[in-house]
Amino acid sequence: xxxxxxxxxxxxxxxxxxxxxxxxxxxxxxxxxxxxxxxxxxxxxxxxxxxxxxxxxxxxxxxxxxxxxxxxxxxxxxxxxxxxxxxxxxxxxxxxxxxxxxxxxxxxxxxxxxxxxxxxxxxxxxxxxxxxxxxxxxxxxxxxxxxxxxxxxxxxxxxxxxxxxxxxxxxxxxxxxxxxxxxxxxxxxxxxxxxxxxxxxxxxxxxxxx
Numbered sequence: 146x147x148x149x150x151x152x153x154x155x156x157x158x159x160x161x162x163x164x165x166x167x168x169x170x171x172x173x174x175x176x177x178x179x180x181x182x183x184x185x186x187x188x189x190x191x192x193x194x195x196x197x198x199x200x201x202x203x204x205x206x207x208x209x210x211x212x213x214x215x216x217x218x219x220x221x222x223x224x225x226x227x228x229x230x231x232x233x234x235x236x237x238x239x240x241x242x243x244x245x246x247x248x249x250x251x252x253x254x255x256x257x258x259x260x261x262x263x264x265x266x267x268x269x270x271x272x273x274x275x276x277x278x279x280x281x282x283x284x285x286x287x288x289x290x291x292x293x294x295x296x297x298x299x300x301x302x303x304x305x306x307x308x309x310x311x312x313x314x315x316x317x318x319x320x321x322x323x324x325x326x327x328x329x330x331x332x333x334x335x336x337x338x339x340x341x342x343x344x345x346x347x348x349x350x351x352x353x354x355x
Contacts, residue, residue, distance in 0.1 A: 150195075150196070155169055157206070157207065157208055161211050162211065164178030164215070165177055166208040166209075166215055166217070167208070168217075172204050172205055172206070173198055173201075173205065177195055177196050181213060182214075182229040183228050184215060185228075185244075186228070187244065187245075204219045204221060205220075206218055209259055211262060212262045214228035214229045214265075215228050216265055217258070218255045218267075222253035222270070223248055223251075223252070224248065224250070224267060225246040225249065226246070227243045227244065227247060228242070230242050232263055234264060234278035234279065236249045236294070240294065250296070254269045254271065255267055256269055259307075259308050259309045261278075261312055261313065261315065262312045263278050263281070264277065264279050264310055264315075265277055265278050265310070266317075268307070268308060273299075273302070273303055273305065274286075274302070274305040275296040275298050275299070276293065276296070277293045279292050280293065281312075282314070282344070283342055283343055284315050285297070285299070285315075286300075286327040286346050287344065287345070304321065305318075305320075311329075311334070313328050313329035314329045318355050321353050323348055324349040324355040325346040325349065327347060328343065328344075330343060335347070
């Protein structure tokens with residue numbers, strides 16, 4: 146481990162496939178790494194080897210860095226994205242690339258974000274789970290393999306607590322402590338005791354202490 150600078154006011158960090166994001170305690174957002182396809186959110190595609198501030202706002206909170214795409218939730222509950230968008234992974238209803246943060250819809254009820262290499266996940270304050278992007282092997286959990294370019298709700302449950310995406314699969318924990326997985330299962334990555342792909346959430350065992 147090598148320290149980045151000497152500052153002691155970093156709050157959140159997320160390491161993506163090619164780039165990283167960080168938020169300071171003052172709410173400013175910073176990025177560095179490969180800037181291809183606008184992944185750094187700096188309005189260009191330049192590679193950066195040291196943290197550079199994205200804009201001048203001081204209301205950034207949660208962050209997620211994917212492949213060439215990134216997500217962030219502001220303190221006001223709005224959801225933002227930027228970078229590569231070839232399969233709709235920015236959730237903006239199109240496949241246009243953006244090199245600066247763009248707001249996804251107008252809602253102010255987003256709470257948590259995560260995702261995989263080409264898909265994204267978000268949980269609202271009401272406990273509902275939303276997904277978008279590439280739907281490799283059912284990784285969106287919507288019962289099909291169709292890509293989505295806008296946030297789409299997974300079922301109707303309001304008990305999702307945490308979700309995390311891999312390259313082609315997704316895992317989630319509910320408020321009752323149960324563990325659920327879906328998507329690619331070639332090597333048993335879903336933890337279900339087999340290698341069958343799943344396009345809808347399936348509970349892993351019966352434990353409720355995850």
